[in-house]
Amino acid sequence: MRQLLTGFMCLLTAAASASAAELRPPAQVTAGTAFSIPAGGSGKATFYLYGPAQVSKRELDLGSEIQVQAEEVERAGLYTAILCGSSGPCSSANFYVRPGEPDRLTLLVHPSRVPVSAANAISAVAVVFDALHNMVLTPVPVKFNVSPKEGASISQTRNSSNGIAWIRMTSAPKGGPAKLEAVIGKTSEVRVVQQVASDACNLNIRGGWVARRFTVETAPVRDCTGNFVPDGTVVSFTKIDDSGKTTVDVPIKRGIAKVEMPVSGSARITAASGVASGNELSVGGAR
Amino acid sequence: MKLTLRSKTLRYRLRVATALSMFLLILGGIFGPPVLAEQPLPQVQLNADSLGPRKIEDLTEKSISRDYALAWQNLSQAVEQNRADLLDAYFTGLAKDDFTQLIGDQKNSGAHIRYLDHGHKLEALFYSPAGDAIQLQDQAQLEIQYLDGDKVIQSEQVTYHYIVLMTPGADRWMVRDLENAPQSKP
Numbered sequence: 001m002r003q004l005l006t007g008f009m010c011l012l013t014a015a016a017s018a019s020a021a022e023l024r025p026p027a028q029v030t031a032g033t034a035f036s037i038p039a040g041g042s043g044k045a046t047f048y049l050y051g052p053a054q055v056s057k058r059e060l061d062l063g064s065e066i067q068v069q070a071e072e073v074e075r076a077g078l079y080t081a082i083l084c085g086s087s088g089p090c091s092s093a094n095f096y097v098r099p100g101e102p103d104r105l106t107l108l109v110h111p112s113r114v115p116v117s118a119a120n121a122i123s124a125v126a127v128v129f130d131a132l133h134n135m136v137l138t139p140v141p142v143k144f145n146v147s148p149k150e151g152a153s154i155s156q157t158r159n160s161s162n163g164i165a166w167i168r169m170t171s172a173p174k175g176g177p178a179k180l181e182a183v184i185g186k187t188s189e190v191r192v193v194q195q196v197a198s199d200a201c202n203l204n205i206r207g208g209w210v211a212r213r214f215t216v217e218t219a220p221v222r223d224c225t226g227n228f229v230p231d232g233t234v235v236s237f238t239k240i241d242d243s244g245k246t247t248v249d250v251p252i253k254r255g256i257a258k259v260e261m262p263v264s265g266s267a268r269i270t271a272a273s274g275v276a277s278g279n280e281l282s283v284g285g286a287r
Numbered sequence: 288m289k290l291t292l293r294s295k296t297l298r299y300r301l302r303v304a305t306a307l308s309m310f311l312l313i314l315g316g317i318f319g320p321p322v323l324a325e326q327p328l329p330q331v332q333l334n335a336d337s338l339g340p341r342k343i344e345d346l347t348e349k350s351i352s353r354d355y356a357l358a359w360q361n362l363s364q365a366v367e368q369n370r371a372d373l374l375d376a377y378f379t380g381l382a383k384d385d386f387t388q389l390i391g392d393q394k395n396s397g398a399h400i401r402y403l404d405h406g407h408k409l410e411a412l413f414y415s416p417a418g419d420a421i422q423l424q425d426q427a428q429l430e431i432q433y434l435d436g437d438k439v440i441q442s443e444q445v446t447y448h449y450i451v452l453m454t455p456g457a458d459r460w461m462v463r464d465l466e467n468a469p470q471s472k473p
Contacts, residue, residue: 048398048440050433052467053385057396057435075385077467082433082441092433092441096469110417123416127452133381135466137450162450164413164422166340 023066023083023093031076031100032132036065037093039083046084051097052077073097076134099134105142107182107189114171115198116227122193125166126182135163143183148195149176171195175227197227203235203278205271214283216269217258228255233273241267326363329404331356333423335411343414343421351421351453354460355409359427362386363402369394379456380463401439403430409451421460424468425449 025037039045041062049056049068053075060066062085073079076099084090106127114121124144128136142165147153151172158165165182172178175197181190201224207216216237221229235257238247242265250257261269269281333352335343343351358377365373371387378386393399405428413422426448433441452464 046435048433048435050398050400051389052465053388055389055392055396055398055400057398078447080431080433080441080443084440090440092443096467098469108415108417108419110415110419120416125415125417125420135450135452135464137466137468162412162422162424166413166415168340168416 023081023091025079025081025093025095027095029073029095029097031097031130031134032070032074034068034070035073036067037081039064039066041085044086048082048084049079050082051075051079074132076130099136100130100132102128102136102140102184103131103187104129104133105182105184105187105189107180107191109180109191109193111193112191113194113196116171116175116195116223116225117173117198118171120168121171122169122180123166124169124180124182124191125164126160126184126189128160128163128165128184136160137163140165140184145179145181145183147179147181148172148174149178150174173225197229198223198225199274200229200233200235200276202276203271203273205237205269205278205281207269207281207283213260214263215258215260216271216281218252218256218271218278220255221252221257221273229273231255235271235273237261237269237271239263239267239269241265326360326367326404328356329359330406331359331409332407333409333411335414338411338414341414341416341418343411347418351411351423351460352409355407355423355425355451355453355462358462359402359404359407363404365390366393366400366402369399377459377461379454379461382462382465385465398433398435401432401434403432405429412450419454420463421453423451423453425451 023037023039026035029035039062043062045060045062047058047060047066049072051073054072056072076097078094078096080092080094082090082092108125110123126142128140130136139159139161141157141159143155143157144167145153145155146169156167158167172195175195178193178195179190180193181188200221203221204219205216207214218235223229229252231252231254233252234249235252236247236249237259238245239261248259250259263283267283269283271278331352333348335348354377361373361377365371365386366389369390371390374383374386408426410424411421412424426446428446430442430444432439448468450466450468451462453460454463
């Protein structure tokens with residue numbers, strides 16, 4: 001009877017040791033860092049690790065520490081470790097893997113082309129990640145540098161909130177590329193914004209007869225700060241004569257807009273682009 | 288005569304093709320992957336009252352709620368059925384890479400996750416000035432089942448906090464990043 005009882009107790013102990021292995025992972029782990037989980041008990045068991053972007057499963061002997069590889073915890077977030085002995089219920093524990101140090105930036109800059117002197121027209125949004133592409137949710141100072149082609153650079157620092165820092169800027173009065181850079185520590189990301197001339201400021205037109213054809217052309221078209229208005233911008237020429245009103249739309253090419261207009265009798269010609277208009281030409285009869 | 292012979296041959300080929308198709312269908316039904324019922328669309332509530340710096344339009348707000356719900360529906364099905372192709376519709380960038388890797392690991396290990404989705408409370412945190420990215424905080428009510436093969440080895444009811452980054456695609460909002468926030472409480 002005593003032998004029977006002893007045997008029964010031994011069996012119970014073995015079963016308990018194979019099933020009651022308690023998992024005690026660290027409360028917090030840094031992404032991409034190997035660590036170990038102490039697991040008591042004895043016998044064989046199956047270890048499962050479920051994470052935000054990975055699942056692993058392996059057989060192991062209880063009584064020693066469970067080694068978790070760096071590759072198994074590369075993504076930040078909540079992980080669930082489960083240990084199932086050969087008999088009895090499984091035990092489980094959750095732990096949080098936090099992102100590593102800020103190391104990478106994603107920089108969104110809009111627009112890529114902007115008119116000069118446009119208030120708050122440029123926006124830059126920086127998203128902060130660690131080396132393993134986990135978004136760093138703790139506040140990080142992000143420095144934004146703007147370097148125009150001519151003139152001094154401007155810097156502003158913003159703390160990220162939930163991994164995002166952003167800034168809004170007014171474009172420079174002079175056209176040309178502006179370099180926009182976001183910096184954290186030794187890491188930086190650069191985007192280039194092309195600052196182009198704004199709308200035409202005023203138009204100056206002149207005309208003349210060439211081989212019995214009347215040609216009208218603008219002087220080089222500039223915005224109000226002296227930048228050349230980009231080619232392709234449309235200038236509308238309007239002629240009013242005895243036959244009525246005629247309008248021709250002409251795109252600017254190499255800085256000027258030019259058109260031939262048939263004129264018979266006297267006529268008045270004007271030009272406009274956007275809200276800008278120019279001088280009026282009075283033309284006599286055909287030659 | 289020639290025509291009759293040709294039509295008889297064609298009819299014979301058609302019968303053989305039909306029989307073969309039926310056989311393959313039956314074989315697929317027996318040995319193929321089990322076809323699971325479609326996951327229901329989870330409830331999503333979006334609060335955008337304190338959103339900035341850009342204000343959100345009503346239509347955009349509705350689109351984001353709808354697309355986020357569809358994203359979770361697809362995610363639940365994708366991890367349940369080990370089908371990474373289901374992620375294409377509503378996931379992109381890091382989020383898609385992560386869940387594709389998760390599904391790859393599930394296939395290799397034989398272990399997998401099942402999400403029973405009980406709804407999401409979204410709070411809009413940041414809408415970029417250009418309207419090309421929105422960040423949300425999600426308080427998700429989930430039942431997560433951890434399985435080895437078909438056997439559920441562990442199950443838990445959780446409230447997870449996610450930080451979500453969504454960007455607009457051609458005709459919908461896509462989940463670009465989905466990260467557990469530290470205040471998650473199992």
